Structures are given as structure tokens and as C-alpha cells.
Amino acid sequence: MSIVLVINSGSSSLKYELIDVEAEQTLASGLIERIGERTGRATHTVPVTATPSVERTEAPSESTRELPIPDHTAAFQVMLEAFADHGPSIELNPPVAVGHRVVHGGKRFFEPTVVTDLVKINIEDLAELAPLHNPANLQGIEAAQTMFPDVPHVAVFDTAFHQTLPPAAYTYAIDADVAEKYRVRRYGFHGTSHKYVSQRAAEFIGRPLAEVKQLVLHLGNGASITAVDGGRSVETSMGLTPLEGLVMGSRSGDVDPAVLFHLHRKADMSFDELDDLLNKRSGVLGLSGTRDMRDVLERRAEGDAAASLAFDVYVHRIKGYVGAYFAQLGRLDVISFTAGVGENAAPVRAAALAGLERLGIEIDEERNAERSGEIRKISTDASEVAVLVVPTDEELEIARETLAAIEA
Known part of the structure; x- marks a missing residue:
């Protein structure tokens, strides 16, 4: 029971990946583009896998559809249809949780956080620091909650890994009152990548x-x-x-x-x-x-x-x-x-x-x-x-x- 659906929601796109965490194996992935435009595009990929819990495939398979995708809820429906048509079966491999990439967590979120109504309010409030990203991330969360209402949803913030920065590193030398009022400081991004790579590097050098x-x-x-x-x-x-x-x-x-x-x-x-x-x-x-x-x-x-x-x-x-x-x-x-x-x-x-x-x-x-x-x-x-x-x-x-x- 270690299957997680990972969602990266953009303003007009939705990336997803179904992952068996214990096996560190991708079961399927996809990209849905041009959401809200006249014609959207959805690509679903099933890699070679030997995991007993999923259908065996001899070679990676990729399917593509072009169709209207008016919003993120429709995009999730397209994703579910791709799983049903091309595998692996979501019913046979149900995710125990849905993980969402959220770009900006400000200084409020320093670890992965189970999504609640209050968490969503905070993500929306922090949109002024990431206006191109946080609103789209929130759209993806709300659409996913509609499609997967019975499992927990977790927000993983790009900024969280950098919450360990010392004050000397995150403080800008501007008027302190202005900085505090308008939340001006260094937050850092790409946190999940930096965390993953630093762990793998230490493992590699032993x-x-x-x-x-x-x-x-x-x-x-x-x-x-x-x-x-x-x-x-x-x-x-x-x-x-x-x-x-x-x-x-x-x-x-x-x-x-x-x-x-x-x-x-x-x-x-x-x-x-x-x-x-x-x-x-x-x-x-x-x-x-x-x-x-x-x-x-x-x-x-x-x-x-x-x-x-x-x-x-x-x-x-x-x-x-x-x-x-x-x-x-x-x-x-x-x-x-x-x-x-x-x-x-x-x-x-x-x-x-x-x-x-x-x-x-x-x-x-x-x-x-x-x-x-x-x-x-x-x-x-x-x-x-x-x-x-x-x-x-x-x-x-x-x-x-x-x-x-x-x-x-």
C-alpha cells in the first residue's frame, strides 16, 4: 500500500505520475496540455514494468488524444479515462494518497502538509508571492479532491526545503518594517529537487x-x-x-x-x-x-x-x-x-x-x-x-x- 498519485498542476497543464514508492517505480505518467483552449492534448505513458501488482508490458506504450479540455476537473476525467483505457488499472492499484506540488509556501509551510480548508486558504493567500503558480496549484488540488474524495491530499512545497536557511542568508538588507509587512525575504525554490539530489549524492559517495x-x-x-x-x-x-x-x-x-x-x-x-x-x-x-x-x-x-x-x-x-x-x-x-x-x-x-x-x-x-x-x-x-x-x-x-x- 505505497502507491501515490503525484500531481503538478499549471495554469493550462496537468502533469501526473502514479508511483509505487516502496519499489521506487513509475507505474504510469502523463501530461495534459492546453487546458481551457479550443483543443487540448493528453499524453499517457505506461513504462516497462515487472511489478506484480500491475499488468506486465513488453515495451513502453504511449497514447495521445486531442479533445476539448475546458478546466482542470475535465483534465482529471481525461486522466482517469487514460488509466481505464491504457492501464494500469486505478481500481487494482488505488493510490493511498495524492501528492501535490505547490510552488510557494512562504514561511508558513516547512514540511509536507495534509491539505485542509485552512491549508487551501493559506495557499491562496500566498498567491501574491507566486501569482503564476499557486492559483494553478490550488486548482489542481480542488479538482483532485473532487475525483479522489476518499484519500488524503498532501501539499509538498518547493520552498519548504529552504526553511532551514539562517537569517543572514534569507534576509534582504532593506527597511525591516517594510520587509516584514510585505513578506520580503529569500524563500528559495526547486526544493524537492535539491533535497532528492543531495540525498542521492551522499548515498553514492557512501x-x-x-x-x-x-x-x-x-x-x-x-x-x-x-x-x-x-x-x-x-x-x-x-x-x-x-x-x-x-x-x-x-x-x-x-x-x-x-x-x-x-x-x-x-x-x-x-x-x-x-x-x-x-x-x-x-x-x-x-x-x-x-x-x-x-x-x-x-x-x-x-x-x-x-x-x-x-x-x-x-x-x-x-x-x-x-x-x-x-x-x-x-x-x-x-x-x-x-x-x-x-x-x-x-x-x-x-x-x-x-x-x-x-x-x-x-x-x-x-x-x-x-x-x-x-x-x-x-x-x-x-x-x-x-x-x-x-x-x-x-x-x-x-x-x-x-x-x-x-x-x-
Whole structure:
């Protein structure tokens, strides 16, 4: 009885994964897109599995439907139809709980939380800190409760892992009364990924998590770095929102706040336009015209100047954070790369850590160039710091935390 349904609800999308937590096995997953548009798209995937409780399949199967999906409740109905038509049977493999990814928990939620009416009120209240995410997350919770009324629902917050940040790390140096009134502080994000990867890294090097000082670089379309000391987040690059920190697919990361004042005064840009600029038209996209690091690497290899600059800015920012967080930790045992770019872009990994041999960090070129879906070491045997590539599994971590919350 360890099956959990994990839900990641966006404003116009719904991702789901049915997971056997004890076996650490995905039984099925899916993505429902374009919710609320004229025609939606639903994809359901059943992987190869040898779990006795589910139907055996010889090869992964994927089914796709296009149909109107007016809202999230309809999306859940489409999901249930996919399970009924393509398996595995929800009736034979009923989830004991539903785990929901919720982006922003503010400072109120520091652990996985069973959803109650009060919890939903708080998620809605925190929407002002994550207006693009929390309302959609709440929609998913309410729709799921309609479809699965007899099992507990658990909210797992992206920010929760970072509740261990010390005051010196989460406090911004602005007027204290203003900060308190408007809840301005560093919260951090990608918490489930940073937690999962830091645990896997400690296991891989064969040391107790409580003894390990490490950096986790979550490099995807969104990107963040976290310093983890003994399993606790002590420094992280994202702040009040997911905009601060590293250069990302379309987000600027760190920028002088006075740039906004300058553009407002000189270019007559409104606050909404500035928000759009930094979140949707900056980062790798703003520098190169594409947000996809694969395209950047291909164009860079062909001598494209814009792509080369985007790459250089991207890795320059990462290297600066690695050095800063090394200083905060005082010692470093492990650096882990994860997420789409971190797991697949060998040139990014190599350039981000190049020249850091004096810090005990040395990449093995051949190991770094290897492609694998498994956790692996890419540093040399002489490197004092183990450098790893660790495939993240946020859904499994959400499922684990959901199960732990209902068993507590």
C-alpha cells in the first residue's frame, strides 16, 4: 500500500505520475496540455514494468488524444479515462494518497502538509508571492479532491526545503518594517529537487548525509544552486521569487535593481513590461534568441557570436556562485549537476568548473563526455571534491514526502 498519485498542476497543464514508492517505480505518467483552449492534448505513458501488482508490458506504450479540455476537473476525467483505457488499472492499484506540488509556501509551510480548508486558504493567500503558480496549484488540488474524495491530499512545497536557511542568508538588507509587512525575504525554490539530489549524492559517495557539505546545481529552464550542509539548505540562489540568481532559459537572474528604475524612466516601460522583460525575454533567450541550451551549444560550435556570449554569461554566473557558496560552507565534498541542462550538457559542466583545481575540483573529460541516465561521477580520481551527475526525480521525492506525511 505505497502507491501515490503525484500531481503538478499549471495554469493550462496537468502533469501526473502514479508511483509505487516502496519499489521506487513509475507505474504510469502523463501530461495534459492546453487546458481551457479550443483543443487540448493528453499524453499517457505506461513504462516497462515487472511489478506484480500491475499488468506486465513488453515495451513502453504511449497514447495521445486531442479533445476539448475546458478546466482542470475535465483534465482529471481525461486522466482517469487514460488509466481505464491504457492501464494500469486505478481500481487494482488505488493510490493511498495524492501528492501535490505547490510552488510557494512562504514561511508558513516547512514540511509536507495534509491539505485542509485552512491549508487551501493559506495557499491562496500566498498567491501574491507566486501569482503564476499557486492559483494553478490550488486548482489542481480542488479538482483532485473532487475525483479522489476518499484519500488524503498532501501539499509538498518547493520552498519548504529552504526553511532551514539562517537569517543572514534569507534576509534582504532593506527597511525591516517594510520587509516584514510585505513578506520580503529569500524563500528559495526547486526544493524537492535539491533535497532528492543531495540525498542521492551522499548515498553514492557512501557517506552519511549529516556529514556531507555539497552544492546542488539544478540547471533546467529554471536554474538554481543550493549549498547543503548536513542535509540542510543553508544558502540558495533563488529569492523572493524564482527570478533571482543564475541565468536561466528566459529569466535574467541577478540584475542591478537600478536597471528597472532606469528603464522605467528612460524607456517609459511599465512595471508589467519590466516583469515580462526579466521573466520572459531575458536569460539565454534574451542573449541568443533561443532558450534551448542544445541550440546554443550547436550555434556556439558553429562560431555564432551571440550564442557564444550567452554560453559565457551562463557559465560565468554559475562559477561565481560555486565560489561564493564554497566560501560559505568552508569545505566542499560534493558538487552535483541535475535537471535538463545539468544532466545533459557536458560543455556547460566543464566550463562552469574549469580553473577551480586549486579548490580541489577537477573534471575528467572522458567521464564528463559520457551519456547515461544513471547517477555517475565525472571528476578525476585525484579530485578532492566529487563531481557528480545526478538525475533528479522530483515526482518520486513528492511521493515519498506524501507517504511520510500521511503516516506521521
